[in-house]
Amino acid sequence: MTRIDKLAFGRRQALGALAFAGLALRPGLGHATGGSGTVVAAIDNDPPTLNPGISTDYATGEIAAKIYESLVWLDVESTPQPSLATSWEAASDGRTYSFKLRQGVTWHDGKPFTAADVKFTFDEVLGKLHPRMAAVLKSLGAVIETPDDHTAVFRLQRGYAPFLVQMTVFDAPILPKHLFEGTNIPAAPASQAPVGTGPFKFQEWNRGANIRLTRNENYWDKPKPYLAEVVFQIVPQAANRSAGLQTGELDVVSDFYMPKPDLPRLMRDASLQNRQGINIPAIWFAMFNTKSPVFAQKEARQAVAMAVDRPRLVQQVMRGIARPGVGAFGDGFKWLVNADVSYDKKYPLDATKAKALLEKAGYDGSPIRMVFDAARPQLRSEAQIIRENLRAIGMDVQLEPLERSVMLDRVFAKREFDITLQSFFSAGDPAIGYTRLYATTTSGTNNNASGYSNPKVDELLAEAATAPDRDRRAALYKELQVILNEDLPSLVLFDEETVNVATKRVSGLWSSVDARDRWAGVRIQGN
Amino acid sequence: MWFVARRLLHAVPLLFCVVVLNFVLIAATPGDPVTILVGDFPAPPGYVEQVKREFGLDQPIYVQLMRYLGHVLTGDLGYSFANRQPVSTLILGRLAATLELTLTALLLASLLGIALGMLAARWRGSWLDSGVQGIASTGYSIPDFWLGQLLILVFSIWLGWLPSQGNMSVRGAPEGFAGFLDHLRYLLLPALALSFRYLALIARITRAAMLEVLSADFILAARSRGASETSVMITHALRNAAAPVITVIGYNLGFILAGSALIETVFGWPGIGRLLFDSISRRDYPVMMAILLMVSVTVVLANLATDILHRAIDPRVGDR
Numbered sequence: 001m002t003r004i005d006k007l008a009f010g011r012r013q014a015l016g017a018l019a020f021a022g023l024a025l026r027p028g029l030g031h032a033t034g035g036s037g038t039v040v041a042a043i044d045n046d047p048p049t050l051n052p053g054i055s056t057d058y059a060t061g062e063i064a065a066k067i068y069e070s071l072v073w074l075d076v077e078s079t080p081q082p083s084l085a086t087s088w089e090a091a092s093d094g095r096t097y098s099f100k101l102r103q104g105v106t107w108h109d110g111k112p113f114t115a116a117d118v119k120f121t122f123d124e125v126l127g128k129l130h131p132r133m134a135a136v137l138k139s140l141g142a143v144i145e146t147p148d149d150h151t152a153v154f155r156l157q158r159g160y161a162p163f164l165v166q167m168t169v170f171d172a173p174i175l176p177k178h179l180f181e182g183t184n185i186p187a188a189p190a191s192q193a194p195v196g197t198g199p200f201k202f203q204e205w206n207r208g209a210n211i212r213l214t215r216n217e218n219y220w221d222k223p224k225p226y227l228a229e230v231v232f233q234i235v236p237q238a239a240n241r242s243a244g245l246q247t248g249e250l251d252v253v254s255d256f257y258m259p260k261p262d263l264p265r266l267m268r269d270a271s272l273q274n275r276q277g278i279n280i281p282a283i284w285f286a287m288f289n290t291k292s293p294v295f296a297q298k299e300a301r302q303a304v305a306m307a308v309d310r311p312r313l314v315q316q317v318m319r320g321i322a323r324p325g326v327g328a329f330g331d332g333f334k335w336l337v338n339a340d341v342s343y344d345k346k347y348p349l350d351a352t353k354a355k356a357l358l359e360k361a362g363y364d365g366s367p368i369r370m371v372f373d374a375a376r377p378q379l380r381s382e383a384q385i386i387r388e389n390l391r392a393i394g395m396d397v398q399l400e401p402l403e404r405s406v407m408l409d410r411v412f413a414k415r416e417f418d419i420t421l422q423s424f425f426s427a428g429d430p431a432i433g434y435t436r437l438y439a440t441t442t443s444g445t446n447n448n449a450s451g452y453s454n455p456k457v458d459e460l461l462a463e464a465a466t467a468p469d470r471d472r473r474a475a476l477y478k479e480l481q482v483i484l485n486e487d488l489p490s491l492v493l494f495d496e497e498t499v500n501v502a503t504k505r506v507s508g509l510w511s512s513v514d515a516r517d518r519w520a521g522v523r524i525q526g527n
Numbered sequence: 528m529w530f531v532a533r534r535l536l537h538a539v540p541l542l543f544c545v546v547v548l549n550f551v552l553i554a555a556t557p558g559d560p561v562t563i564l565v566g567d568f569p570a571p572p573g574y575v576e577q578v579k580r581e582f583g584l585d586q587p588i589y590v591q592l593m594r595y596l597g598h599v600l601t602g603d604l605g606y607s608f609a610n611r612q613p614v615s616t617l618i619l620g621r622l623a624a625t626l627e628l629t630l631t632a633l634l635l636a637s638l639l640g641i642a643l644g645m646l647a648a649r650w651r652g653s654w655l656d657s658g659v660q661g662i663a664s665t666g667y668s669i670p671d672f673w674l675g676q677l678l679i680l681v682f683s684i685w686l687g688w689l690p691s692q693g694n695m696s697v698r699g700a701p702e703g704f705a706g707f708l709d710h711l712r713y714l715l716l717p718a719l720a721l722s723f724r725y726l727a728l729i730a731r732i733t734r735a736a737m738l739e740v741l742s743a744d745f746i747l748a749a750r751s752r753g754a755s756e757t758s759v760m761i762t763h764a765l766r767n768a769a770a771p772v773i774t775v776i777g778y779n780l781g782f783i784l785a786g787s788a789l790i791e792t793v794f795g796w797p798g799i800g801r802l803l804f805d806s807i808s809r810r811d812y813p814v815m816m817a818i819l820l821m822v823s824v825t826v827v828l829a830n831l832a833t834d835i836l837h838r839a840i841d842p843r844v845g846d847r
Contacts (some may be wrong), residue, residue, distance in 0.1 A: 023554075040697055040698060048809070064600075130692055186611065187611055192611060192612075206797065207621070208796075208805075209694060214698075229698070231697045231698065234797070235692050239676070240793070240795065244691060246688060247691060249690055249691060262658075375808075405808070405809075405810050410557070
């Protein structure tokens with residue numbers, strides 16, 4: 001039976017109250033049959049929803065990826081693999097994708113999964129409410145046809161190279177039409193107590209404490225899943241997540257929740273295992289406000305590039321678990337890096353040249369406002385090092401750490417900053433997460449707040465996102481770097497390397513590029 | 528009775544002002560709840576508008592305030608847009624955990640604080656007195672969230688005796704009495720961390736009050752009548768020294784409740800304090816308003832209860 005939100009005086013709480021009266025009566029929690037063991041994974045907070053079709057919240061994705069599935073999943077090379085779709089065909093012009101759907105799959109409530117669920121999900125949820133996909137689907141003019149119950153055909157008005165890699169459970173989870181149709185989707189009961197086709201079923205949500213999933217006995221990929229339960233324990237303090245791994249209270253902590261200063265210690269711990277490397281490319285960058293008096297001139301931005309010690313940032317901020325920035329798109333996608341115009345060549349550390357560039361830009365010594373999210377300790381260290389670097393060339397940097405929602409308002413709505421420190425990731429393809437950093441935009445959070453607008457860049461970005469040929473795309477991205485590495489609306493400081501950590505008792509983790517996905521094959525020893 | 532009724536009547540305009548002031552202050556805080564709600568990527572404008580309309584965030588502030596006041600007067604605390612639940616449901620779901628933590632902390636602080644204060648007063652100038660005064664100074668100056676981290680480091684990581692997070696075992700949770708003991712293991716560290724500051728305060732107040740009383744003539748008289756030292760300390764001295772101690776305990780209930788926000792966050796304890804902390808970071812206005820109102824009501828009631836108790840213990844305090 002599914003239960004949500006155990007209320008006030010739930011059993012465990014009631015016990016606490018009874019403790020004072022010396023009573024102790026406590027029924028136990030039910031356990032699922034089949035599979036064995038419970039894996040406890042950390043999250044940082046209650047997710048805003050358990051519907052991945054309407055939110056890109058990390059914890060929502062972490063949990064939903066075990067409950068829901070998508071047409072494809074991405075292996076560690078970001079190559080699409082069959083999931084709810086068993087096969088697919090793409091037309092040569094990249095404008096038609098035809099998916100054959102898996103037969104015999106049922107939702108956790110026993111209803112059959114059909115092509116109607118796929119069409120409903122794209123038309124009514126992702127196309128209207130998904131923070132990433134709504135804009136993508138709209139711009140593609142996607143029309144979904146379902147010639148039969150087990151076929152879904154996507155017709156696009158233009159090609160879109162990352163279409164398949166974006167068909168994952170994080171961007172395109174398939175939701176049950178019979179539970180969402182005709183409802184206010186964000187407020188629908190199934191957005192709080194999800195019903196999916198995935199390896200684990202939602203069991204209960206003890207708000208503030210944990211979310212418990214149990215094994216789906218009717219999963220299509222038998223004998224998986226191997227675990228009896230997965231529990232997401234809410235651990236608000238980052239330091240206590242690494243402590244939890246060491247005390248055995250936690251089994252798995254994703255990179256997103258990991259306090260970076262603790263990583264070297266955890267990576268040396270013999271009882272723990274980790275996966276290190278760039279899996280989902282992510283760049284950390286300093287975005288300049290090109291409309292501010294100081295950074296309106298590109299020479300001022302270039303001066304910063306020559307003054308900031310990027311290798312030092314990697315060592316001191318990321319404890320060496322990153323790579324110094326090389327260009328506008330980092331080096332997470334090896335195929336697009338343009339070594340000819342890399343930062344190493346264009347902007348070697350040189351305080352004298354930086355000062356000369358500043359002088360040419362007409363910098364008058366006025367204070368520079370550097371805005372960043374105060375809740376991220378790495379950004380604070382990063383800001384302090386950059387301030388020190390820039391002081392050496394005569395810039396007066398004032399740090400403005402702001403609470404996250406205030407920072408979003410200041411940077412992306414009001415654009416009241418000179419430099420802001422941010423990080424973006426781009427899962428599977430640069431067009432998914434990095435286009436927004438340089439394309440002309442006037443509003444909206446987490447995109448190009450620099451005010452930089454270059455029609456040539458917009459044109460190249462659009463073509464790079466749609467060209468079906470990889471070589472052509474690489475050429476376009478290289479051409480973009482020629483312009484962007486020169487204009488520097490943002491200076492990429494480093495490419496983050498993710499480190500996911502788990503106890504050695506857990507096996508079968510990390511078969512996908514996204515550590516949150518593909519848990520059907522996970523096992524645990526000794527519990 | 529008149530005293531109680533008068534005090535409760537006085538509380539009405541006070542609570543009204545608290546609600547209005549909280550609403551205005553929260554509304555004036557920069558930051559947008561919709562941005563937090565929809566996630567990190569640029570959300571479609573249509574969706575943002577839909578969310579704003581759904582929660583009335585597209586209305587002017589004074590309209591929102593009037594609506595809110597109307598709802599509160601009918602007992603409706605609103606709807607949490609970050610949690611997609613009625614606020615009263617959310618708060619009720621967390622209340623037991625916070626009461627459990629704060630009452631345990633208050634009990635620990637009161638019992639240990641009074642005992643240490645009495646011992647220090649009885650053996651004034653001894654090493655015991657110095658020790659208690661040392662604990663009192665330390666306890667009063669250490670931030671409780673830092674103490675919490677320290678306790679986790681020592682008792683969870685180094686010694687491995689107690690769990691660091693949550694309020695129950697999440698796998699293989701024991702049943703019956705063993706389950707109760709398991710729960711106590713989770714309660715101990717956060718309760719200690721939360722109580723230490725108040726333990727220190729109560730010990731200092733008790734010591735000072737006891738020293739004053741112990742030098743009074745009636746104590747000398749009791750001793751000369753041959754009363755045992757235990758009887759002198761508890762029946763005669765403590766009872767007469769109790770008034771300021773009770774005042775301090777009662778008046779600090781609100782602070783303990785407010786202080787639980789950080790301790791619950793440090794220990795992952797699923798209570799009201801954590802809910803407040805999370806609601807602030809998510810700009811979940813209805814939940815913030817309701818919790819602040821609840822804390823205000825608790826402070827008013829705790830102060831009233833303290834005054835009533837004060838009158839019961841000390842007959843010299845009466846109606847004026």
